[in-house]
Amino acid sequence: MTTNRRDFLTGAITAAGAAVTPNLSHGQQHEHDHEHQVVPSDPTLRVKALESLLVEKGLVDRAALDALIDTYEHKIGPRNGARVVARAWADPAYKERLLTNADTAIGELGYGGLQGEHMVVVENTSKVHNLVVCTLCSCYPWPVLGLPPVWYKSAPYRSRAVIDPRGVLREFGLALADDVELRVWDSTAELRYLVLPERPAGSENLSEEHLAALITRDSMIGVAKVEARPEGDRR
Amino acid sequence: MNGVHDVGGMHGMGPIRAEKDEPVFHAPWERRAYAVTRAMGAWRKWSLDASRYQRELILPADYFTMSYYERWIVGLVELMVKTGLVTRAEIESGTPDQGSPKQVPVLTADKVPILTAKGASAKRDVVAVASFHAGQRVRSRNINPVGHTRLPRYARGKVGTIHRDHGIFVFPDSNAMFLGEKPQHVYSVRFAARELWGEQAPAQDSVYLDMWDSYLEPA
Numbered sequence: 380m381t382t383n384r385r386d387f388l389t390g391a392i393t394a395a396g397a398a399v400t401p402n403l404s405h406g407q408q409h410e411h412d413h414e415h416q417v418v419p420s421d422p423t424l425r426v427k428a429l430e431s432l433l434v435e436k437g438l439v440d441r442a443a444l445d446a447l448i449d450t451y452e453h454k455i456g457p458r459n460g461a462r463v464v465a466r467a468w469a470d471p472a473y474k475e476r477l478l479t480n481a482d483t484a485i486g487e488l489g490y491g492g493l494q495g496e497h498m499v500v501v502e503n504t505s506k507v508h509n510l511v512v513c514t515l516c517s518c519y520p521w522p523v524l525g526l527p528p529v530w531y532k533s534a535p536y537r538s539r540a541v542i543d544p545r546g547v548l549r550e551f552g553l554a555l556a557d558d559v560e561l562r563v564w565d566s567t568a569e570l571r572y573l574v575l576p577e578r579p580a581g582s583e584n585l586s587e588e589h590l591a592a593l594i595t596r597d598s599m600i601g602v603a604k605v606e607a608r609p610e611g612d613r614r
Numbered sequence: 615m616n617g618v619h620d621v622g623g624m625h626g627m628g629p630i631r632a633e634k635d636e637p638v639f640h641a642p643w644e645r646r647a648y649a650v651t652r653a654m655g656a657w658r659k660w661s662l663d664a665s666r667y668q669r670e671l672i673l674p675a676d677y678f679t680m681s682y683y684e685r686w687i688v689g690l691v692e693l694m695v696k697t698g699l700v701t702r703a704e705i706e707s708g709t710p711d712q713g714s715p716k717q718v719p720v721l722t723a724d725k726v727p728i729l730t731a732k733g734a735s736a737k738r739d740v741v742a743v744a745s746f747h748a749g750q751r752v753r754s755r756n757i758n759p760v761g762h763t764r765l766p767r768y769a770r771g772k773v774g775t776i777h778r779d780h781g782i783f784v785f786p787d788s789n790a791m792f793l794g795e796k797p798q799h800v801y802s803v804r805f806a807a808r809e810l811w812g813e814q815a816p817a818q819d820s821v822y823l824d825m826w827d828s829y830l831e832p833a
Contacts, residue, residue: 440719452639496737514623528636539625541622541768544819563820
């Protein structure tokens with residue numbers, strides 16, 4: 380039942396055919412000596428072969444694959460979450476709804492659905508800072524933030540966000556004062572978490588649209604604050 | 615299972631490498647791996663819980679050498695074979711077995727926006743006993759199931775407080791093993807950082823986990 384990398388790559392060779400690996404039979408005879416030389420390390424071939432097989436069997440539709448990719452590359456991403464946060468900053472009644480019934484409030488802006496069916500929004504203040512992680516896998520609120528960045532899915536972040544969250548924040552350039560309460564949210568069930576960052580000083584006169592432009596993905600995960608004037612890289 | 619995926623609280627994993635202007639996918643094959651996995655999930659032969667468990671079964675030495683979407687593909691192939699959607703021979707040859715029936719894809723492009731907007735809620739409108747209530751002190755059970763569980767090792771046998779009741783959700787420990795949904799209450803439980811990590815943790819800090827009813831006992 381368990382699988383390993385060799386299975387993965389053996390499949391890649393076989394499916395891709397002998398043209399890619401002319402020494403295949405030789406490699407099999409001397410597997411222990413040569414497997415690292417004859418095995419292509421590129422998963423491109425394996426995935427291509429798999430997709431072709433599934434299309435040929437009538438199990439997947441290529442146009443549906445294209446639509447899925449387009450959705451998360453171009454339609455759903457952290458700009459959605461930024462609009463939610465900007466609305467909450469601009470409209471106290473909306474903010475109240477967002478913090479008490481996040482699904483309905485987020486739905487008001489037209490967002491919701493897959494991997495964000497049940498949302499919880501947690502508010503950062505001058506006294507409380509929230510940080511979101513999924514230590515077991517990669518749970519993340521897709522409808523408002525899109526697909527997660529690699530670092531969020533990686534072992535360094537997942538391992539340390541719960542045991543040393545202040546160290547993690549320092550690594551992101553955020554030094555949290557000792558008197559601030561830090562709450563870490565480990566997404567272990569089907570609830571998905573969005574941080575409502577603090578509205579920065581100096582943003583009082585900005586329109587909702589301008590506010591949204593300040594709000595970064597990282598601030599909605601809790602690894603950054605929102606700056607009134609964004610500098611350099613905005614993630 | 616006490617698997618390699620359960621990394622909360624581990625040391626030595628190295629620095630966090632945040633990438634500037636990171637693309638959604640890093641290679642064309644990642645796009646296809648993501649989409650194929652999603653499209654095959656639409657056959658509803660396995661649950662999201664089963665997908666997670668299948669990835670957890672990847673051997674520890676391989677888990678960290680594989681990239682994220684490599685793990686998805688490995689898990690997908692195993693689930694497709696296990697549920698009979700494809701055969702091992704087809705995976706190896708790259709062509710359908712002789713005489714295998716041609717299917718009609720369940721997920722078509724026109725259904726993608728509907729599926730995305732509707733989602734797939736794990737909440738269930740059934741009756742289940744809530745053994746705990748907000749404000750109650752609880753202890754997480756010290757359990758070590760060999761199958762799938764969403765109770766991380768770092769939070770077992772610890773005392774916390776029920777923060778809120780989220781309602782009734784599918785129980786992943788049974789659902790991932792194809793043993794039924796067995797819905798239960800899920801609670802947000804607050805654990806003081808010091809309860810989890812000892813005296814070196816700041817007194818006011820905490821970790822909140824979402825926990826199913828059967829993960830908990832009165833403290």
